[in-house]
Amino acid sequence: MIYEMRVYEAVPGRLPDIVKRFETKTLAIWEKHGIKQAGFFTTMVGDHSQHLTYFLAWESLADREKKWGTFMADPEWHAARAETEKNGPIVARVSNQLLAPTAFSSVK
Template identity: 70%
Template sequence: MIYELRVYKCVPGRLPALLNRFATITLKLWDKHGIKQAGFWTTLVGESNQELYYLLAWDSLADREKKWNAFAADPDWLAKRAETEKDGAIVANVSNQFLSPTAFSSVK
């Protein structure tokens, strides 16, 4: 199992729109494509309260490539994403890292 840590830095003031999009649109489409989330977080105390952090769980990099590419090309996702961004961009920057659990990690 590998984990993908994704960090979305929002356009100022747009974090509520991003959270709503995940809650009402994105997670349903991920289910359709077999994408498994391992948690979502926002910053309670820190440098910025305009960021969303989340982990995705993958069986392998090949599993990630297949499922993520299918999701990214899904016509429903493309339409809903465009609809949610009709008033402007929500996300200013996305970064991601692929993580491998250590032998002593409680998460495998």
């Protein structure tokens, strides 16, 4: 398994909109494409109170490329994104990292 950590920096004041989009729209579309989430987090204490951080679990880089590509091309995703951004952008910046668990990690 490999894991992807993605961090969404919200446009100021729009973090609740990002969280709502994942909860009510994105997760169902991911399920359709076989994308597995491994956790979602907001910053409780620290410098990044406008960040949503989440992890995705992939079987391999090829698995990620295939499933993420079909998700990004899905008209349902494009419609959901357009609907949730009708009052302007909600995401200022996205960063991601692909991570491999160490031999001693509790997550494999």
